[in-house]
Amino acid sequence: MLYTDPHLVRTLQVILEFLGTFAFAISGIRHAAQKHFDWFGGYVCGFAVAIGGGTIRDTMLGVRPFWMTNIMYVLCTGLALFLVILSRRWIKRLSNAWFVFDTLGLALFTIAGIQKTVALGYPFWVAIIMGCITGVAGGVIRDVLLNNIPVIFHKEIYAVASVGGGLIYWGLFALGMSLPLTVIITFVAICIIRFIAVGYHISLPTLQDEDEKKE
Template sequence: MPTFVQILDFIGTFAFAISGIRLASAKRFDWFGAYVVGFVTAIGGGTIRDVLLGVTPGWMTDPIYLICTGLALLWVILFGKHLIHLHNTFFIFDSIGLALFTVVGVGKSIALGYPFWVAIIMGSITGAAGGVIRDVFINEIPLIFRKEIYAMACVVGGTVYWVCHALGLQSYGCQVAGGVSVFVTRILAVKYNICLPILSGSGEEEDNKDKD
């Protein structure tokens, strides 16, 4: 039987793959191209995390990630017309994947004995890096570089996970608390237009002077 962490990982893979494939379909990619985008969205962050932690990436030892991406592609093929027209679909699936992958990354880092700051960074990489690769593939500015709260939601969730772990809460309780924190932070940030300040440089001031 799969463990709770494995179930979270599979659901996150499916959710992230759908978010990538859905955007690829909106860009009119063919089936293979959409599958590739969905796959790198789903496994990109986890692969970078595992390489940094010195372990073999999960998709290289278990074909379930390839299968999950295939199921996600089939889902979009069957219900694509509805998904493309639902503007909130990408946001919901992306937020679910972000939350689940963050807690998986934090939990794996803690299990390997790394300190909490490394665990939080690894959780953020697991959650956000796949989306960066996805956006590069579809020729968009990566979401984490825009005003929206994205990677910071991973940091919030990772911190909540670690605090719960430090207080002695069982692992599944830490995972639920951390995942919910990521999801709620992302939802509230978008709903109430909460964002980080934009860094304005001297170049922008010079451009404005030139326009004047």
């Protein structure tokens, strides 16, 4: 099958993790800016978002966390901080752009998590869970640092988009589609699911306790 080329898998893995790190770092720093963090606090928040999910994934898979293998992940967050500082006057105007960066990071890291898990020999159901953790855990860490309710627990389709993308990846894998095309289709699918969900205010039903039902 076309999935057996380790060089292609590794190259795509590095590209996805770099792009995902940059996208999620911008998302985290932007949220820190809304809370009026200083530059160092913004960097810490951006870095936590960028490496949080991948670190949890790699720890669970028993391998060295990805960002410890190359200093570029650290520098990538610094570049994201610099970009946000330069655009601080337009932050409110760029609110939709920051949402796009968050969605791109979700899609990129979901795919990176799936690929790495599959490459390590785990079954695909584990890969889908690891892809979801890679994609959403950084956002949970961000929201905890900012004292917000994590997005995945309310309001928006977020983790569901990641899981949906994982299922699509699995289906394309089973059909024997080429790896680059599988990555592209999965990436687009996750972005579309999230854009449609937010654009049309689609969300999962909320839980209610007995007292609320009586009222």
